[in-house]
Amino acid sequence: MSELSTKQSHIMEYIRDFIEEKDYPPSIRDIQFGCGISSTSVVDYNLRRLEEKGLLRRDREVSRGIELLEGRRRRGTVDVPVLGAIAAGQPIPVPTSDRWASDVEDTVTVTEEMVRGHDNVFALRVKGTSMIEDLIDDGDIVFLEPATTADDGEKVAVWLEDRGEVTLKRLYREQDRIRLQPANSTMPPIYVDPENVRIQGRFISSIRPSG
C-alpha cells in the first residue's frame, strides 16, 4: 500500500543528500539527472506519489518548491533512539529479552556535543533515584554507548540474566563476584555472579527535560 518503489526511495535519498549539501531543494531536472531518470515527467509522477504518501510537500508552479516532511534534522543535532526505561532504583525488566531490539519506542533529538565522539549512542529513560548522587534523577534520559566491557567504577547498563532485568549502576569487580553500586547512600549494593552479568552500554551523559 504505502511501499516505496526503488525509484521513489532513490529520489527521496537524492533529495535528502541534495539539501544536506546545498541547503536548498533540487529542481525536477536535478533529480532527473541525479537519479538517472530519462524524463522530467517521470520525476513529477513519482513526486506526486511521494506527496500523496505524505513524505513531502510541493508548492505548485514554484521552482524547487519541495519540502521534505520526514524528520528534518538540523545540522548539529542528532536523533537518539530511546529504547525504553532503565532502573536506577529497583531493577525493572526491559521488553526485549536478549538484546534490546530495534523496535524504537521513541526518539530524542539532542545537540551533538551531548554524544560527541561516540557511536551508535542510544538512550534510556531513568526510573528511580538510585543514581541520584551521580546527578542522575528519576525521569532523566541517559545516553549510553554500546559496550561489553567496563572499567571498575564506570556507570554501565547491565543485563541481569537470571532476573531478566536491566539496571544502571556503577560496576566493581570483587574476588568472584561483581558489585553493582547505586549512587544513593540509602540503597545497598547488589552482588551478582559474573556469569550472570552482561554489560550492555557505557554511560556517556544525561539530560533532564525541563519541567
Next chain:
Amino acid sequence: MSELSTKQSHIMEYIRDFIEEKDYPPSIRDIQFGCGISSTSVVDYNLRRLEEKGLLRRDREVSRGIELLEGRRRRGTVDVPVLGAIAAGQPIPVPTSDRWASDVEDTVTVTEEMVRGHDNVFALRVKGTSMIEDLIDDGDIVFLEPATTADDGEKVAVWLEDRGEVTLKRLYREQDRIRLQPANSTMPPIYVDPENVRIQGRFISSIRPSG
C-alpha cells in the same frame, strides 16, 4: 566596513523567515516584493554585497540558489546566550556590574524542550560544586529565566550588591534576612540583608556537556 545597510539586514531577515516557513529559499522576486524593493537588480546588487561579506552563498544561474551561512538554526532548537560564569561554590564576580549586559561571550544550542515554556532564557557556566545535591555539578551549564522574585526554596541566581558577585543558590526568607542555601552539606548557608540581594534569574534546567 562590514556594516549592513537597512535594506541588507531587511533582506537577510526576510530570507531567514522565508526559509523558516517554507523550507526552501526565496527567489529574487520573492525578496523584491517581500521587502518592497522596486527592482530585481537592486536585490541582486545587495545579495552580491551580502555574499562578499560572507553572510550567504549563491549558486549562479540556479533558481533560489541562496544558502545562508550564518547560524543555520534547525527547527526544534534554540540558541541560548551564555552570559558568563556563575558561582556555585564561592561567589565570583561577573564582568558586568548592574545588569549583565548584552555582550554575549558564547552561545549554546539546545533542543527546545530544555527551555520549553520560558522566555528570554539565558545560560551560565557553573563554577564549583555547591549545588551538587541538586544535581548541578562543576562545569554544567544552567538555564535561567529572568526573574526578580522567587518563592522560598527556589534555585535562583542572585546578585550580591555589596560583594559585587553573583551566585546560584536556593533562596529562603527568614525574619529580617535572606538565607542562600547551597545544596552541598559541606557548605554553610550564606546570610545576607534583603536590601543587598537582587534576584536575577530563576533556574529552569541544566545540561552537562559530555566529557
Next chain:
DNA sequence: AATACGGACGAACATCCGTTCGCGAGGCGA
C-alpha cells in the same frame, strides 16, 4: 564645476524549470 562612485531603477533577455500531453509497455481482472 567636473569627476568618480555607491546605490537604485526599470526593462529586456536567456535560462531554468514545473507542467502537460500523447504514446507505449506490462500487469491484471473480467
Next chain:
DNA sequence: TCGCCTCGCGAACGGATGTTCGTCCGTATT
C-alpha cells in the same frame, strides 16, 4: 481478448527566475 491501471518516455509550452545593461541621483573628491 478487451479494458483499465501503473509506470515510464520524450517533447513542447509557458511561467518563473537569475542576469545584464543603460540610466539616474546624491554624495564626496579633486
